[in-house]
Amino acid sequence: MNDKQKQRSREDIPEALRDSPVPPTPTSSSLNPKWMIIGLAGVIMIVLGTLGIMRLVSSLSQTNTVSVEPTPSPSPTPEPETIENILGHLPYEEADPSQLKAITNDGRIKLRKKAADSFLQMQGDARASGIILTAISGFRTVQQQEYLFFEIKRQRNQDTRKRAEVSAPPRYSEHHTGYAIDIGDGKLPATNLSENFEQTPAFRWLENNAAKYSFELSFPRNNIQGISYEPWHWRYVGDTDSLKTFYEAQQLQNRPSSEENTVN
Template identity: 45%
Template sequence: MKWFQRFFSQFQFVAISALTTGVIVWLAASMQIMPSALPPQSQAPSSPLAELPASETPLSSATSDPTNTKPLYDDLPLLPHPSPAQTANAPTITSSNAAPSRTYFGHLPYAEDEKSRLVSVGEFVRGTYRRTEYLDQEAATAFSQLVAAAVEADLTLQPISGFRSVKDQEELFQKQVQKHGSEAAAAKLSAPPGYSEHHTGYAVDIADRNQPELDLKLAFADSTAYRWLTAHAGTYGFELSFPRNNAQRVSFEPWHWRYVGTQRAAVQFAIARR
């Protein structure tokens, strides 16, 4: 019986030792396997954004406004210009010369017409002297029709003076001042610079080429040409600017006519026609 107890005690020790050894061996084996189960750090996957195709890369935000916006003014219609042949010899306008804001010895202020709108309406002829005259394109068309109609009445009308720049008017007015001694006296016969209807391109001094002695004379009022103009000029949009006893108290000028046949023309003389 003692022998059996001694054997069992030794067997229990061996069994425990074997079990302990087995556990140690298993733990050791586990420690060797675990590190190899993890992927090396150098093999970590790249970022998702780097793997995207170029077409799938997110777009950047806009940094500026569109630059293809067309200016409004490019879409606005423009009036037709006269041909280069018509404007090649047109007088030079030195500035826009906006009209003054007050009257001067009864004369109303006017601004210069645009150079691009001036069209030749023929020549003033006296003997061997010739001078080309210009009007605004609207007035020029009507004046040509007026002259053509006068031919049917055996009259040869011609322009003495059409468009005048402020500079031209200054020279003309100063000659009158020197001749008559004062601006007030000169203003009875000639408008001061900046105050002439001729600046607009819608006013014209008319003469009968066959009666040069009546040019710019009150006696023109007794001529056949004046009587014809009085009866027919209105048909073509023209009216006498300074009749007798006019509201502006400017001297009677039977040769001086203005065109009011279009809205643009009529606006120029809205105050004068009240």
């Protein structure tokens, strides 16, 4: 379009409209606030809905997961306690002399006080029944046991294992405890420290009555320690200490016993 045509076109526009400004293009500032709020709320709802769906999916995933607990490993089987012993004899500590009480008039034979009182009561009751219970040996020191084990072994030409069947090595004798006593029949002294003692009235009385005074036979036939049968050897088990001292022997394995007899 040339200049003349432009001039003619302008002249065709009414004068009232010719100089009117062009209406401005609407901007974002002119948007309705109501619609802005609605739009923002929609966005928030979409975000919240998305988060809710994600949580639901996560919860379902955890619910459907099977929890497998690890299988506990088996506990190791404890090893059986090993009891120190020498050829079936258990170790014993030597009683304190202050814990001992004489049971003979000469004071030579002693036991722990409770054992001594119980034996004297038993001896008196037996005498009332016409039975004479004679105390042959009670508490022994380690030194005394050394003589009985090693010197008698030498005199009898015994090997160590055979000697241990009939006598305890030093530090392994029940007599060290002050609870053990060798008993004889006062009317039949020839049976003292012999298996023949079981044929005496004194032994039969002990079998029937010794338990009343808390005495028991230490080495019956076929005892679990494998010690020779000793019908004369008794021990006091009337308190906790004596029970603990002697019943550890129950944990030993059975061993064959010998029928040879002498002082243990």
